[in-house]
Amino acid sequence: MRITPIAVPAALAALLLLTACDSAGGDGDGDGKRESTACSVDTVSMEVGPASVAPAAGDTGEVPVVLTNQSAACTLDGFPKATLVGVSDSATFGVPPAEGAKAQKLTLAKGESASFTLTYERGTRGNGAFNAENLQVELPGDSSGPGVRSFRWTYGPVAHDGQGGHKISVGAYQQAGD
Structure with missing residues (x-):
């Protein structure tokens, strides 16, 4: 049971990290390049x-x-x-x-x-x-x-x-x- 509470915050942290990467100037294609x-x-x-x-x-x-x-x-x-x-x-x-x-x-x-x-x-x-x-x-x-x-x-x-x-x-x- 201790694993479930730790896994949920880790998944949430990964989702937030992916969202933050895209809003930092990605071009919407997911390739990580900054828009110019x-x-x-x-x-x-x-x-x-x-x-x-x-x-x-x-x-x-x-x-x-x-x-x-x-x-x-x-x-x-x-x-x-x-x-x-x-x-x-x-x-x-x-x-x-x-x-x-x-x-x-x-x-x-x-x-x-x-x-x-x-x-x-x-x-x-x-x-x-x-x-x-x-x-x-x-x-x-x-x-x-x-x-x-x-x-x-x-x-x-x-x-x-x-x-x-x-x-x-x-x-x-x-x-x-x-």
């Missing part, structure tokens, strides 16, 4: 290029963007928001995700990197092509304010797709490095 906040343009460095530039109209080019986390662990969940800005700043074009691309959730520890790629077809000026001057990048879930980084677009005009859009897309985030 969304990555912010304030806490990551970004580098555009070097690009594989489309040399002539009709050619395809790729522009990689690498993000490196400079702070506490953060998460990239979804697609980056990429916008091309034209000469007058009033003309903009939101870049859609690449056809068939699947967004993935990546958690970056301090110093870790991820990348995504813009793939475009070079157009001819004045032929419905978008004459971009800047590329603006926003991160999904960034609540740090405007959260936009702007980079000079030096890769030529982006071809018109004949359906009201342009021939450019953004790929999913990929883990970079090791």
Whole structure:
């Protein structure tokens, strides 16, 4: 009979211990990893290029963007928001995700990197092509304010797709490095 009173408190202590572990920042999957906040343009460095530039109209080019986390662990969940800005700043074009691309959730520890790629077809000026001057990048879930980084677009005009859009897309985030 002495064993029963001791076993019940031990079971209760184990249950409380398991509950305490989950409420201390678990991600709800039971794997013990701590949740992280969304990555912010304030806490990551970004580098555009070097690009594989489309040399002539009709050619395809790729522009990689690498993000490196400079702070506490953060998460990239979804697609980056990429916008091309034209000469007058009033003309903009939101870049859609690449056809068939699947967004993935990546958690970056301090110093870790991820990348995504813009793939475009070079157009001819004045032929419905978008004459971009800047590329603006926003991160999904960034609540740090405007959260936009702007980079000079030096890769030529982006071809018109004949359906009201342009021939450019953004790929999913990929883990970079090791």
